[in-house]
Amino acid sequence: MSHHLSRRHLLQLATASAAGLGLTACGGSGSGGSGGGGGADGDSGKITVWSWTTAAEALRGVVPSFERDNPGITVDVQDLGNPAIWDKITVGLASGGKGLADVLHIGVDYLPGYMEKFPQGLADLSELGADQHKDAFVEGLWPTVIGKDKAVHALPWEVNPLGLFYRHDYFEKADVDPASLTSWDDLIAAGPKIRAATGAQLLGLDKPGTVQDMDFFQNLMQLQGAFYFDAEGRVTLASDEAVQALTVIKRLNDAGLLADTAGQGTWKRLVGQGKLATAPYPAWAIEYLSDKFPAQSGKWRVMQPPAAVPGGGRSAIVNSTFLSVSATSKRRKAAWRFIEYALTKPAEINRMFASGGVFPALKAAYTDPKFSAPDPFYGGQKVLKSFVDSLTAGAGATNFTGDYSRALKLASDAQSQVLIKGADPAEALKAAAKQLAQQTGRQQAA
């Protein structure tokens, strides 16, 4: 064993190396963007934007006009894919904002969680003038962008009002008048007729919950003005509305009207084979259906979603997405200018809608003629107009809270227990609500 490299030498060397590494790390840090800009609120330089698939494509469409109108700012839109983007943003926020892009595209299922768990993570857009746009967006979205500090941390981009897509030809064949279907009770009654005439089941659901697709359950609650949490953030997963929602699903299943769509691409395959008669889906499905199933052109129509309880509400906002600026961005002003440009100008937002199918949340966008144009895929029906009408009918704000993911998981478990093991909806939801309260420290609503 050598004594030549004394412990002191070793320490010196270690310190020097560590300092070197540290310097290297510092050199590589900063926001995801590169290039000029300078100061913390840089108004120029290159900004990066993180989004996914068609939305990223839509955002790229805004870049040329933005760059022309804002000399000195260049925009790099990166498609990170969904769900990979959530891990990337979460890790970035958890490490104090390191490595995040300047602009982040965030869904309503994540935004409240990010604002709650990382209160310093997303930039305060009120300081940059975001509040002036408060009334520009459809009702129910603005409460979601406000943090505990009462500041605005995002601008709404996409909104997804709920509709019921249905196979017009199947309904005709089964002699079912869609206008007569005002509640899910009516659909459960009509389902067997449709199945007998066409062989199609009413709708598909991921019964074992492999991807936790709880949209239908949530929609049935949202139609009743309810959700997993109330406006005060108390747990309402065992409420009457939730039990009603899960009971509707159980009745559909017991009547043999629910196809199992677990597994990769199963839903798509079943629709392609004409084995599903309806799809309770939001506005993004307008383009999705026409894009994926061109052979079924003229066979689909859209109606207002049936109420979860007879006589109940028939409009709901399923979900929405937003653009935020990361608080650690070195070019916050430039990033804000891009967001404001993309989301508050009707021409830009409609350009994005045309290229990416992202239904705009900006009210002024609906004056565009295309929102009242007939759509050949839907037999000439003015589908967009029906969704706009549904939005203007008003839908309550949904309080997703920072514990939405946990609630989603527990609700998905409860639904699987009901559909796979025949559990009682009220009992399954009671257990889920208890666990949700226990795990989050939230109160249960009375």
Place this chain on the structure above:
Amino acid sequence: MSLAPSERAPATGAATTTATGTPAGRGTHRHPGSARRGRRRLLTPESVPYLLIMPAVLGFAIFKAYPIAASFWISLTTGNGDDRQFSGLANYRRLLDDPLFWTALKNTALILVVQVPLMLGLALLVALALNSTKVWLRPLWRLGVFVPSLTGLVAAGVMFSVILNRDAGLLNWVLSLFGVDRVNWLGSPVWARVGVVLVITWHYTGYNAVMYLAGLQGVPKELYEAAMVDGAGPVRRFFSITLPQLRPILLLTVVLSTIGTLQLFDEPYVLTGGGPDNATLTVTMYLYNNGFKYFDFGYASALAYALALIVSLLGILQVRLMGERR
């Protein structure tokens, strides 16, 4: 290895260094203030190994030791982002009352008890077959057996989610040729577990078989020859020679497979998402959910430490049980 005189020179100086490492009387041997000489002393035959392992040690300290320590600290706190409060063992107490943690642990234990013996037994059979001189085209078979372990875990999960699909999956199609009804592989709690076991077994059997094969080839042939002279049949030879000789490798594969199974994540994550009704939820998946979906890093860290404790205890137990009977 011969050394250049200039390199050897400081080595003789080693005799003047005291046991505590204090360079006693060094000043008498070197020019005062000679920085060049000091630098040269840093690069001695004895110091070079330290310098060479330094990057690895630093890498370990920065990327392993620090996160491990930081994670322990986080496991003792609650709160969001930078705003964390010390909460003592609250996260660990919460763990004990959390039904999902116990479900995840039970699932993991079940897979461990069923899958590991099954896979290792199969791997041993495969290794014995591949070791036999009667097998034709042995290298090709060996390659074929090993190839699945080269597949990415996520890719394997995606591939099996297609194979195990109830309506359009390959496996149900094959079964239908034999008149077997469609199995809801991923939709029923029991079959989903079977599905996960299938994927892991497919993925890792070849890997273990290759290790056994290496072990088998290290068993001295004389032992078998002597046993045959004594009239021992193939079964007797297997239990009296092959198995005892393979013991170190058996121990290695059992410990590695146990650790691997306890850390199971990718395959069930891709295949079933932990469902249905948490039938395939594993501890690491629950850990991931708490950290990256629920942003509950304190609790996730506590889960990580609980898992590390279980892995360590099981590892020690296995080494004690299997390793010391030599």
